[in-house]
Amino acid sequence: MNTVPILSVENLTMRFGGLTAVDSFSFAARRGDITALIGPNGAGKTTVFNCITGFYKATEGAVVVTREDGRRFDLHRMADFRITAKAGVARTFQNIRLFSGMTCLENLMVAQHNVLMKASGFSVIGLLGLPSWTKAQASAVDLAMAWLEKVRLADRADMAAGELSYGDQRRLEIARAMCTGPELLCLDEPAAGLNPRESAELNTLLQAIKSEHGVSILLIEHDMGVVMQVSDRIVVLDHGAKIAEGTPAEIRVDPKVIAAYLGVDDEEVPGSLEDRR
């Protein structure tokens, strides 16, 4: 297996006018790992995300993806849709962005647009209904149904995405991102708004994506239950700069991270109410 990090971010800086949201931030995500990006609100996590997926153009710095076959892509020079199409980076959004008026199955079919577009001969073959197109479409439906099965939405394939419950929508968005055939999956707070049972399911899903499909995951998350359980490495961001990086065990005891983000359990705080009594 390729040992070059799948994603390496070097000296990424993003300024909005006078405000520096991300300041010379560097990190690398290893292939096959689940890397979590954590930090307090306003630390610049989503900005980093948007720079990686091309929705923002970084003011300075480089974002490089190396694919399994060794091809390198400079994401900071690519248009957002090309990053998904060529570099194999897919993403989800903090506020879910499904095609709410389209069915679950249609959502997953749109995700396979580029493959299907070629198969339909840019609509010419598709318009004539030649067998090669019918076959390509059937296999696309199979892939979509397999993913719906995996996120337990197969029975709701023909239901409008907007009609699903919040947790189902979150899972559908992940399935949709996976249907683009990515090597790196970027999830922006996938556990936000989920109940404990749904978070546990999400853990299983992320592990399955990692182990069964060999897809590396980059994850922004506030739910420490999810982060500590699934991630292989954690990068901590505060005020636009990296303050720590390491395994979950290392991060949990890192004094800087505790001060900036995690806080401490009540019983460890000297001079708390209990001690004084």
Add this chain to the structure above:
Amino acid sequence: MSDGDTARAAALSAALVDAVKWALVALLLSIPLLAWRTIDTPTALDLVSRWPVVAEAVAIVFVGRLVMLLAVLTPNRSHETRELIGPHAIGAAFCGIALVGLIVAFGWLAGFEIAGWWRFRLLLVSWLAFLIVFQQTSIGLVFASLARWLSGTKLTSYLPWAGLGALAVFPALPVADRYTLDLAVMVLTYVMLGWGLNIVVGLAGLLDLGYVAFYAVGAYAYALLAQNFGLSFWICLPLAGILAAFWGVLLGFPVLRLRGDYLAIVTLAFGEIIRILLLNWQSLTGGPNGISGIPRPSFFGLVFDATCGPGSFCGFFGIEHSSLHRIMWLYYIILVLALFTAWVTTRVRRLPVGRAWEALREDEIACRALGLNTTLVKLSAFAMGAMFGGFAGSFFATKQGFISPESFTFMESATILAMVVMGGMGSQIGVAVAALVMVGGIELFRDLELYRMLVFGLVMVVMMIWRPRGFVGSRTPTIVHQRGAVVSAGNVKEGHG
């Protein structure tokens, strides 16, 4: 007196007070608008009073408001008000009115003369009664269950074929005189334009206010190619479509980054630019004089003329000449063109490009996150919509034989857009129905002269209240796992321009 009685009395008196207020406003408004009419007398301009008209208007508002309050606008109080009048009585009364309206409408269609204003009153009242019946009584449920039963049977699968058959034999029916055929051709032209614009506005969610520009490009393309190079209609038709599509892409490029109101303004400007260009480029387009003597399409090489020579339609078939033949032929041409538009659109909707249009309407940012080149998606929608506009334009040119910039004003764009919005964005059948209502319906009220725009406005307002998403607001999925799935109107987005 029991509690129910007091509640009923309160509801009734509140409604009465409200209706009186409305009637007062109507009175105030109708004094300057309706009460006086100027008449040219040989010596001077005279004022004539029209108090009966005012009384009628006030009465309509009073009764209408009362009915609305008691029967329609109070869903949370509806059981109360239904008790008040009694559901069966109200249903029966409205059914009766609706039935009378229907009979009158059919009677009029069958040839009985009814004065224009009375026809208008009857149609309006019966139409409103119909809506109320549907909303408020079990008649609506009966229709709904009937529709459900129909959709369960095999009958519905024959319905489109029956419709097609009816359209195909229509010119041969006795009702198809010159006027009806001309109207049918006009309706079908608008249906085709509506379907073309439906791709841009309904599917891709890009608000285009300058669609008439492509119609104009198609018309002038055919007129100029036919006059200057002597090309036949069937060669010019695809050329006109390609040219219009080219202009669609040309318009698409600068407006790619725009959305919503901004996109609407720029497309509006584009429509005007094309019209003003046609108006001022005298040497090419003839300016305001337009282009006349545009060749008419021939029936596989046979021309339609009165001489009945060897190369003419009547001469070849050995029948008597009739000016209807040409119009029938035009009818079939536009029918085939419109059906072609529908066929291509329905098929393309199920292809990745069509699905991408709808995804674009739903969420552009999500599209880009999934690797869709939204530039190409938008341009393809513009090009395809424009192409069908171009086809319709060249048909228009060959039908009229004369075109001038006056046929391509903003009013046309607005009409076509209204059809798409009224029909239900993205729905083919809805747009066709809307075109029929808007072109055919306006013809129905021709006797009302200027007031028919008032009727038109009224219809629009009522539509927005009852069916804000158009006749057909739901959408059929482009691909299904199990048969028969439908996405209800509430989930479908209109796009942001």
